[in-house]
Amino acid sequence: MPVLLKVKNLKVHFETYEEYIYAVNGISYTLNSGETIGIVGESGCGKTVSIMSLLRLIDMPPGKIVSGTAIFEGKDLLSIPQKELQKIRGNKIGVIFQDPMTAFNQVMTIGDQLIEGLIEHKGMSKKKALEEAKRLLDIVGIANPRERLRDYPFQFSGGMRQRVMIAIGLICQPKIIIADEPTTALDVTIQAQIIDLIKQIREEFGTSIIWVTHDLGVVAGIADKVMVIYGGYIIEEAPVDMLYNNPKHPYTRGLLASLPKIEGNDRKRLDYISGQPPYLNKLPKGCPFEPRCSYRIEKCAQENPMLTIRNIEGNHRVACWLGLE
Amino acid sequence: MKLLRKNQESKNLSNSYLLKGESFFVKSFKRFRKHKLAMFGLIMLGIVIILSLIIPLFNSLSAFELNFSEVGQRPSWKHPLGTDNIGRDVFARLILGGRVSLAVGFVSVLISTSIGIILGGIAGYKGGIVDNIIMRLTDTMMCFPYLVIIIVMVAVLGPSLYNTILAIGLLSWTGTARITRGQFLYLRELQFIEADISLGIREGKIIFFHILPNAFSPIIVSATFNMANAILMEAGLSYLGLGVQVPTPSWGNMLGDAQSVTILEIMPWMWIPAGAMIAITVLSVNFIGDGLRDALDPKMKL
Numbered sequence: 221m222p223v224l225l226k227v228k229n230l231k232v233h234f235e236t237y238e239e240y241i242y243a244v245n246g247i248s249y250t251l252n253s254g255e256t257i258g259i260v261g262e263s264g265c266g267k268t269v270s271i272m273s274l275l276r277l278i279d280m281p282p283g284k285i286v287s288g289t290a291i292f293e294g295k296d297l298l299s300i301p302q303k304e305l306q307k308i309r310g311n312k313i314g315v316i317f318q319d320p321m322t323a324f325n326q327v328m329t330i331g332d333q334l335i336e337g338l339i340e341h342k343g344m345s346k347k348k349a350l351e352e353a354k355r356l357l358d359i360v361g362i363a364n365p366r367e368r369l370r371d372y373p374f375q376f377s378g379g380m381r382q383r384v385m386i387a388i389g390l391i392c393q394p395k396i397i398i399a400d401e402p403t404t405a406l407d408v409t410i411q412a413q414i415i416d417l418i419k420q421i422r423e424e425f426g427t428s429i430i431w432v433t434h435d436l437g438v439v440a441g442i443a444d445k446v447m448v449i450y451g452g453y454i455i456e457e458a459p460v461d462m463l464y465n466n467p468k469h470p471y472t473r474g475l476l477a478s479l480p481k482i483e484g485n486d487r488k489r490l491d492y493i494s495g496q497p498p499y500l501n502k503l504p505k506g507c508p509f510e511p512r513c514s515y516r517i518e519k520c521a522q523e524n525p526m527l528t529i530r531n532i533e534g535n536h537r538v539a540c541w542l543g544l545e
Numbered sequence: 546m547k548l549l550r551k552n553q554e555s556k557n558l559s560n561s562y563l564l565k566g567e568s569f570f571v572k573s574f575k576r577f578r579k580h581k582l583a584m585f586g587l588i589m590l591g592i593v594i595i596l597s598l599i600i601p602l603f604n605s606l607s608a609f610e611l612n613f614s615e616v617g618q619r620p621s622w623k624h625p626l627g628t629d630n631i632g633r634d635v636f637a638r639l640i641l642g643g644r645v646s647l648a649v650g651f652v653s654v655l656i657s658t659s660i661g662i663i664l665g666g667i668a669g670y671k672g673g674i675v676d677n678i679i680m681r682l683t684d685t686m687m688c689f690p691y692l693v694i695i696i697v698m699v700a701v702l703g704p705s706l707y708n709t710i711l712a713i714g715l716l717s718w719t720g721t722a723r724i725t726r727g728q729f730l731y732l733r734e735l736q737f738i739e740a741d742i743s744l745g746i747r748e749g750k751i752i753f754f755h756i757l758p759n760a761f762s763p764i765i766v767s768a769t770f771n772m773a774n775a776i777l778m779e780a781g782l783s784y785l786g787l788g789v790q791v792p793t794p795s796w797g798n799m800l801g802d803a804q805s806v807t808i809l810e811i812m813p814w815m816w817i818p819a820g821a822m823i824a825i826t827v828l829s830v831n832f833i834g835d836g837l838r839d840a841l842d843p844k845m846k847l
Contacts, residue, residue, distance in 0.1 A: 309743055388740075
């Protein structure tokens, strides 16, 4: 599969009056065309910042991209001028947001919000764009699409709004879709529907997806490759089956152990990882996970393994001093 | 394609649950209609506007013609509201003055609201140093005693109807600018703006087609109150002789013409109608403003 997006050493920091936050501290990965990457991690570990900064959708200032490149179609997304980036946003790279309740303009009809991208990027006439919008609404499973184009967002339920949002993200047939926790605000049955929908769309359009979530179950169902982020670093990256069956990093192990299991009947307490995720106002000297890690050795407090992420057995990368089996 | 077929099937099932589309403004108008005082204000203002637009077309009496044989006459069939101290028909002047006062109200509000929206919008959307500069300018404008500035402006430009409109319009945008800025500061942080940016929509389009409509309610309300103020201000300026100049009538300079004690005492028809019209118009506009504020407030569900 050809490489579609190559992110290298991305660092994003926030500088406010009070403090300096090291949100993302040098992450690198590649996205192949047609591939789905899942990015998982706790709240505040830098998941959202790491992908939103690709399209410069974080507030700058206080945020700033300290270093890194993100090569997409031969151009570096992080350094091209704003005007050029605007032509890529929505057109080549679409975004699906977390909360379908707030991501719509309440005073515009769904139709008007759907067609904007088409008019902006494809130069379509309004009439043609509305035809296309109708087709998209049909694909994402909205009944009576022609009538519903004239409706306002408050006339849609949460799940339907998320469907419409997916339609907006898809409308220009982007190569990549960035999905920022698109199912978090929905209840479980709707979640399943949305995931099915996105899978079907992926098959039909061949879109690559970057899916950010803290729900390991969702990721297992949709991703080809999973990256686990902790403290602004990628700590483990592997094809989805490899990661779930044979996690190498103590943190990943902890996460997987804390999930409730369907099989088995032992009603024991769920495992948990003690302690808090690090507050990112200073870079740790050693491993950011060291204070919470039950496997820690002396070296962990001295040297940061995140800086030298290792490749073990093919596509499995892990940043840990221990070679856990 | 399998997907499409599946959706076609489910399509036939659902129709009845659909809410019928009713836009925000349709709803707001329904709420507005329930506000009795506001409806009263709307009707009164409507009457004033229609009268001042239509009557001059039919009225045979001139607002300008001096008739020294009919000076200071009481109201009669010939002169419904009498004549003034130099023989002009008060009714004709009152109606024509209404045109002037309303024109001042509308046009100056148009000017002040445009300035307010543009400056407040830029300040609120851009933030940072741009915001600081624009808002300090606004604060400075607010610090000046407006009457004094208007007097200076009119003195420099010369008193006339257009200069009055300009002076009022150029000075009363500060409130609107502040309101707009506040709204923009709040709205630009919402996720749908981020969603717009992520769609690659141009900045100008975002400001004027996405944020502005969301900020419209408070702006409309403030524009209404500004209009009442502008009418009052025009009356005050004309009364002082700085606004609309004779022979063009306006309610303000009609009051100004009636300043002597003799006229106040023995010719009340020269000033009561003009004063009453100012009061009625301003009151109506304020009632409408009240009604709009209630109707456009999305948190109010009447």
